[in-house]
Amino acid sequence: MNATLRSLARLGLVAAATGTVLFGTTACSLASVPADSVEQQIVSKLGAQGVSLDNGKADCATDLDATVGASQTCEFHSGGQPVGAVVTVTAVDGDNVSFDITTEPRPVPKALLQDTVGSLVAQNAGVPIDATTCDGDLAPTTGQAVGCRVTSGEDSIDVRATVTEVQGGLVNFDVEQV
Incomplete structure (x- = not known):
């Protein structure tokens, strides 16, 4: 050698690498929050926390059900590494849906x-x-x-x-x- x-x-x-853990956000919808709106919120909020998302995007497979407690996991990549973004609805007030986003490690x-x-x-x-x-x-x-x-x-x-x-x-x- x-x-x-x-x-x-x-x-x-x-x-x-560095990351962010938790924050809240609001989006509008009647029965659900469109996946592209959730994706935009993930990018915006994580970006504001200094997290670099590869290609500046997140991916959510489906719309988010506008029911308190409803949850879905989206994904983004940072430094090539896959990271989950768990989105959970915390409140629904008419057309306003509030949700928290937490990051989830992946292998x-x-x-x-x-x-x-x-x-x-x-x-x-x-x-x-x-x-x-x-x-x-x-x-x-x-x-x-x-x-x-x-x-x-x-x-x-x-x-x-x-x-x-x-x-x-x-x-x-x-x-x-x-």
Whole structure:
């Protein structure tokens, strides 16, 4: 193994992200809030909290039922990472529907994990990475870990991506040699 890759393996690499947890908003509807209106509110409120939504959009599969307690989960991506946005109706007053939005962590998909780990190793080692393979998705729970193998030329190292924090629905993790 080359010395640069070996010294990099001793470093704690971090993929960090920030997020938002809870806020309320209002939209108009008779029986439901159109999905596109809910999506716009998610983008607006999360954006105002400093959360960067990839492509500036959120996706809701259906309209939100205008009934107190009704809930649905929409999705957005931040830094390539999928994040749930749970929308729950808190009040209905005529055509005004108030709802809360909370972020919900999702697993970091294997493909995104491989890309992120490979990029972090390449940046910090200053060597090209030919391949990165990970054992699976990284669960959004502090302390959960997934093993990965990073290859540069004929050298390879085994690393572990371990969740250090889940904040605002985003999963932060360290990468270290095993």
